[in-house]
Amino acid sequence: xxxxxxxxxxxxxxxxxxxxxxxxxxxxxxxxxxxxxxxxxxxxxxxxxxxxxxxxxxxxxxxxxxxxxxxxxxxxxxxxxxxxxxxxxxxxxxxxxxxxxxxxxxxxxxxxxxxxxxxxxxxxxxxxxxxxxxxxxxxxxxxxxxxxxxxxxxxxxxxxxxxxxxxxxxxxxxxxxxxxxxxxxxxxxxxxxxxxxxxxxxxxxxxxxxxxxxxxxxxxxxxxxxxxxxxxxxxxxxxxxxxxxxxxxxxxxxxxxxxxxxxxxxxxxxxxxxxxxxxxxxxxxxxxxxxxxxxxxxxxxxxxxxxxxxxxxxxxxxxxxxxxxxxx
Numbered sequence: 001x002x003x004x005x006x007x008x009x010x011x012x013x014x015x016x017x018x019x020x021x022x023x024x025x026x027x028x029x030x031x032x033x034x035x036x037x038x039x040x041x042x043x044x045x046x047x048x049x050x051x052x053x054x055x056x057x058x059x060x061x062x063x064x065x066x067x068x069x070x071x072x073x074x075x076x077x078x079x080x081x082x083x084x085x086x087x088x089x090x091x092x093x094x095x096x097x098x099x100x101x102x103x104x105x106x107x108x109x110x111x112x113x114x115x116x117x118x119x120x121x122x123x124x125x126x127x128x129x130x131x132x133x134x135x136x137x138x139x140x141x142x143x144x145x146x147x148x149x150x151x152x153x154x155x156x157x158x159x160x161x162x163x164x165x166x167x168x169x170x171x172x173x174x175x176x177x178x179x180x181x182x183x184x185x186x187x188x189x190x191x192x193x194x195x196x197x198x199x200x201x202x203x204x205x206x207x208x209x210x211x212x213x214x215x216x217x218x219x220x221x222x223x224x225x226x227x228x229x230x231x232x233x234x235x236x237x238x239x240x241x242x243x244x245x246x247x248x249x250x251x252x253x254x255x256x257x258x259x260x261x262x263x264x265x266x267x268x269x270x271x272x273x274x275x276x277x278x279x280x281x282x283x284x285x286x287x288x289x290x291x292x293x294x295x296x297x298x299x300x301x302x303x304x305x306x307x308x309x310x311x312x313x314x315x316x317x318x319x320x321x322x323x324x325x326x327x328x
Contacts, residue, residue: 024215024245026277029265032252033284043255047073064092064101071108076256079293083112103129103138107145114145114152115258116293122149139180144188147173171195186219187226199230206230210246221250225261241268257292259285 050073054066067089074082090105106125113122126146134142147170154166178184178192186209193202206227213220224247231239247261263285270278 023242024249026245029245029248030277032249033280036252036255036284039253040255043073043077047077060092060096064089064096064098067092068104075112076254076258077292078257079112079115083109086112099133100135100138103133104141107138107141111145111148114149119149119153119156136181140177140184143173143176143180147177185222187222190226190230194230194233199234203227203230215246215249216253218250218254218256221247221254221256221259221261224250228261228264237268241265244268257288259288 047070050066050069054063054070057063057066067085071082071085071089074085086105086108089108090102093099093101093105106129110122110125113119113125126142126149129142150166150170150173154163154170157163157166174188174191174195177188186205190202190206193199193205206223210220210223210227213223224243228240228243228247231237231243244261244265248259248265250256251259251261262281266278266281266285269275269281
C-alpha cells in the first residue's frame with residue numbers, strides 16, 4: 001500500500017450533486033450532519049461485509065489484503081479497531097516472509113500511534129525501518145508518516161526553537177514525498193508551493209483538482225482543507241469558510257470521525273457571532289473524535305471548547321431569565 005487510502009462510501013443523494021460548480025452553504029452542511037447516522041450505518045455495512053470476506057479467506061495473501069482493507073476502513077473511523085488490523089496485517093506479512101508488507105504494516109501502526117498521541121513509540125517504529133528497505137512503493141507512505149510525526153511534534157512543542165526545528169523537518173519530509181515520487185498527490189505538491197509562498201500556483205492546482213471531484217469523493221476533503229488553509233493565510237474568510245464547508249461535507253459523507261474542517265469552521269463562526277452553529281459543530285466534532293478515540297484531535301479541541309460552551313451557557317441563562325416573568 002503506497003498510502004492510506006480510505007475506502008469511500010459515496011451515497012447518491014440529490015443534495016449538492018453538482019456542488020463543485022456551486023458554492024456549498026451552511027444549510028447544506030446542516031443537512032449532511034443530520035444525515036450522518038445514515039452514512040455511518042451504510043459505512044458499517046461495508047465493514048461487516050469485508051469482515052465476512054476475511055473470515056472466509058483461505059490464503060495468507062487474501063487475509064493480508066483484507067486486513068489492509070479493514071485497516072483503511074477503520075483508520076479515520078475507529079483508531080482502536082484500526083490498530084487491531086494493522087497488527088494482524090503485520091503478523092500475516094511476517095508469516096508470508098514479505099518484508100515490504102511488514103514495513104508497510106509498521107507504518108500503519110506508527111500513523112495510528114501518532115493519532116493517539118504516543119509520539120515516542122511512533123518515532124521508534126518509524127526509525128526501526130532501515131532506509132535500505134524503503135523501496136519506491138513504500139517511499140510515499142514512509143515520508144508522509146514522518147511528515148505527520150513532525151507536524152504533530154511541532155504542534156505539541158512548547159519551546160519556539162524546537163517548534164521551528166520540527167516545522168523545518170516537516171517541510172523536508174514533504175519535499176521528499178513530492179521529489180521521490182513520479183506522481184505525488186496534489187495536496188503534497190500544493191503544500192510544497194505554500195512552503196515556498198507560491199500561493200497562486202498552489203491554488204491553481206488545487207482548484208483544478210476540486211472542479212473534477214464530487215462532493216462525496218474522499219479526496220474532496222483533502223483538496224478543500226488545503227484550499228481553506230491558503231485562503232486563511234490570505235485572510236479571505238469567506239473563501240476559507242466555503243472550502244471548510246466542502247471538506248466537512250466530504251468527511252461526513254465518508255463517515256470520517258477524525259477531521260479538522262468542522263472544528264475550524266466552528267471557531268470562525270464563533271468569532272463571527274454565530275454561536276449556535278459554532279456550538280453544534282464543535283459538539284458534533286468532539287463526539288466524533290471521542291468515538292474514534294483520536295486523542296490528539298480531542299486534546300486540540302479541548303483548548304477551545306470551554307470558551308464556546310461557556311458562552312452558550314451564558315446565553316441560555318439569559319434566555320431562561322427573560323422567560324421567567326412570562327411563566328409567572
